[in-house]
Amino acid sequence: MSANCPCGRTRPEQACCGPVLGGRPAATAEDLMRSRYTAFVRGDSAHLLASWHPSTRPRRLRLEPGSVWTGLEIVARSGGAMFDAEGVVEFRAQRHDGTLHERSRFVREDGRWFYVDGELDPGSGGSGR
Secondary structure (H helix, E strand, C coil), X not given: CCCECCCCCCCEHHHCCHHHHCCCCCCCHHHHHHHHXXXXXXCCHHXXXXXXXXXXXXXXXXXXXXXXXXXXXXEEEEECCCCCXXXXXXEEEEECCXXXXXXEEEEEECCEEEEEEEEECCCCCXXXX
């Protein structure tokens, strides 16, 4: 039996974030955000960059070595459904050294969701997106 996906849903990664990590478009902004979390867990900078909107995408992404992501909680979502053009997902991602609390903005272009940017909660630890 396979372990549950790192994103916190109770299904195996190959039936959850795996297809999005493999290049399939995410159905919703939340699905993309969950796949990005899983990419952080896996150290998959290629997916993080590919899913970042070209207008805000950094040239390079340096993941923090030794970061251990331990859980994800969706706090709220606005828009971001299959046929929306924009969405916001607020989440808390637990790490070994604290919690990252962010409101992430997403846009859908040509049927694909992209991460645009995020606003960190002032008391949030960490610097990853």
